[in-house]
Every structure is written in C-alpha cells, then in structure tokens.
Amino acid sequence: MSHVHIIEEVKKRGKMIDGLTDQLLPIAQPEELYLASRHLIEAGGKRLRPAMLILATEAVGGNVQKVLPAAFSIELIHNFTLIHDDIMDQDILRRGCPTVHIKWGLPAAILAGDTLYSKAVEILAGVDAPPSRIIRCLNILSSTCTEICEGQWMDMVFEGLPKVSEAEYMKMVEKKTGVLFAAATSIGGILGGCNEDEAKALWEIGRITGIAFQIRDDVLDLITPEERLGKERGSDLMEGKKTLIRIHALKKGVKLDHIKRGSSDEEIEAAVQALRDAGSIDYAMKKARKLVAQGKAKLDMLPDSKAKILLKELADYLVMRTY
Numbered sequence: 001m002s003h004v005h006i007i008e009e010v011k012k013r014g015k016m017i018d019g020l021t022d023q024l025l026p027i028a029q030p031e032e033l034y035l036a037s038r039h040l041i042e043a044g045g046k047r048l049r050p051a052m053l054i055l056a057t058e059a060v061g062g063n064v065q066k067v068l069p070a071a072f073s074i075e076l077i078h079n080f081t082l083i084h085d086d087i088m089d090q091d092i093l094r095r096g097c098p099t100v101h102i103k104w105g106l107p108a109a110i111l112a113g114d115t116l117y118s119k120a121v122e123i124l125a126g127v128d129a130p131p132s133r134i135i136r137c138l139n140i141l142s143s144t145c146t147e148i149c150e151g152q153w154m155d156m157v158f159e160g161l162p163k164v165s166e167a168e169y170m171k172m173v174e175k176k177t178g179v180l181f182a183a184a185t186s187i188g189g190i191l192g193g194c195n196e197d198e199a200k201a202l203w204e205i206g207r208i209t210g211i212a213f214q215i216r217d218d219v220l221d222l223i224t225p226e227e228r229l230g231k232e233r234g235s236d237l238m239e240g241k242k243t244l245i246r247i248h249a250l251k252k253g254v255k256l257d258h259i260k261r262g263s264s265d266e267e268i269e270a271a272v273q274a275l276r277d278a279g280s281i282d283y284a285m286k287k288a289r290k291l292v293a294q295g296k297a298k299l300d301m302l303p304d305s306k307a308k309i310l311l312k313e314l315a316d317y318l319v320m321r322t323y
Helices: 004-018 031-042 048-059 064-089 100-104 106-125 131-159 166-191 196-223 235-239 244-251 265-277 280-301 306-320
Strands: none
Touching: 004 048, 004 064, 004 306, 031 064, 031 100, 031 106, 048 064, 048 166, 048 196, 048 306, 064 100, 064 106, 064 131, 064 166, 100 106, 106 131, 131 166, 166 196, 166 244, 196 235, 196 244, 196 265, 196 280, 196 306, 235 265, 244 265, 244 280, 265 280, 280 306
8 A cells, every 4th residue: 555645745744844943943152052952854854743633623613824823843752752761771873963962062962952842832822722622732732751761661661570571561662652643632622622532532543553663663663774764774773772572573473682782784684583473573563553443433533624634544544654
C-alpha cells in the first residue's frame, strides 16, 4: 500500500505551522539561545503531531486557522523532549544534524529545551478559543509533560534492569510517546469545539497509535540505514534499551549484552539478524498493527468526513513508515 497520499496531506499541514516559527518563536536575545532552541525545528521533522492536531480539529468541524498556534505548541513540546532525550542518550545526530548539546554544549541544550517547553505553554494560552477550553488544554499539556518525564525515567531505569515485562514496556511507551499524540488529537478536538465523548475518542486514537508509532520506531532503529534514519543505527541496542523487540528476544534466549557503544557495524548487523531469526521484529510489528486497528476503531463515533479518513490513513502510516 502506497502512503504517498497521506504523506502529502501531513506535509501540507506541517507547512501551516512552519510558517509560524518566526512569528511565535522569533530569534530574540540572547540570540544563541533561540538559535539552539530552533535548531531541530529548522532541521526538519515529519510534523506528525501537529498534523494530527489539525486533522482532529477538521474532523469535528472546527476552525483550523485558530488552532495553528496550538499545533505549533505541540511541535515545540516534541522538540523539547528530543533535545533532552539526546542529552540523556548521548546521541550525536538527530535528523541528520549534530544534536543541540553537541553543537552548543550541555548547559545550553538544557536551556534550549526548557525554553521550548515554556514557550509552548505561553503560545497555547494565547489561542483564540473560549477560556474554559484553553484551560482544559493547558491542563492536558502540563499533565502530558509530566507523564513524558515519568516515561523517560522508566526508560532509563529499565536500561539497568536484567529483565522488564511486556506490560511494563507498554506503560513506559504510553507515557513516553503515546500521551503526546493523545494530547495532540484531544487538544485539536477540544479547541475545535468537540463534545466530551469525541474528546475521549480522540485522546484514545492518539494514545494507542502513539504506542504503535514507538514500537515501529524501535524497529526502524534496527533495520534502517543510518543516512536515512538520521541518527546512529542500533542506538537502542547499544544503550541497552528494553524495547518490545529485546524483551521478546531475551525470552527466546538471544544474547545482546555484548552490544555496547562503539560496537562495529558488523556486530550490529549480526545482532539484528539474530532478532529477525528469533521472530522478535515480526512480533513487535504484529503488536503495532493490532494496536492501530484498535485505535482506528475509536474514530467510528465521529461523523464521516475527509479528515476522519485521513486520521485513519495516518494511523496506518505510523506503523508502516520506513524512516
């Protein structure tokens, strides 16, 4: 199945928020702080989360132009988490560019991430919408950021544990990745004027497909060439991350402890082949596809529309993308 159509639809909505960077995140003083804050945003990215927010607004018949700052706010939160993730994981590349802490140094990168977080809240608070809906969205955004931190903490702790259960992994991924997708879709619906049941359904489509997105991300870390991936291939293996793939493989007796930072391409390739042979990559992908089917079913309560169809197509794309 070709995903050209949905990629173009996402790009079209991504361009809507790209045009807001100079307006909503202008380069102010101190200049280097804002250059560092904008670094990953200007390096590219798929803009999946803002696209989902905009599509959610469209699906409930809301005014897209009014929610564009909220979509930009969600993208700032995403990039804030990436800057801090790269620090914690000691990654040197992101989107094919040097990571913020490599280019500007560790203290500057922490400040750049913090700036994106605070700017995201400020921008969301200024959206043209009824105050009660803005307050609700601010509550969602702030609690989402707390859960992301909880998920990241769990991810770090899991690296030092000999064994992690599948249920523990799923809870970690829900917090680390799923809730930001959920925030995007639910905020898009709430600002678009949806009712309570619709808001719950939109939260669920985001949460569930966000988990599936992370599982696919774990797979791509293993099977995608570095030049396409935009970061080191096999970084999850080298860091000892307890992905669903690794959890399954450990049950099958696959040995991965010898893979560390600095492992050769040949060692990584051999480890990936062992994961394939154990059926661990296929197992993860089956789980991801099952989750997407559950997520898409949550949208059945929304009225039929082009946006509803696109949200379902986007959910499929999240687990079939190749980078």
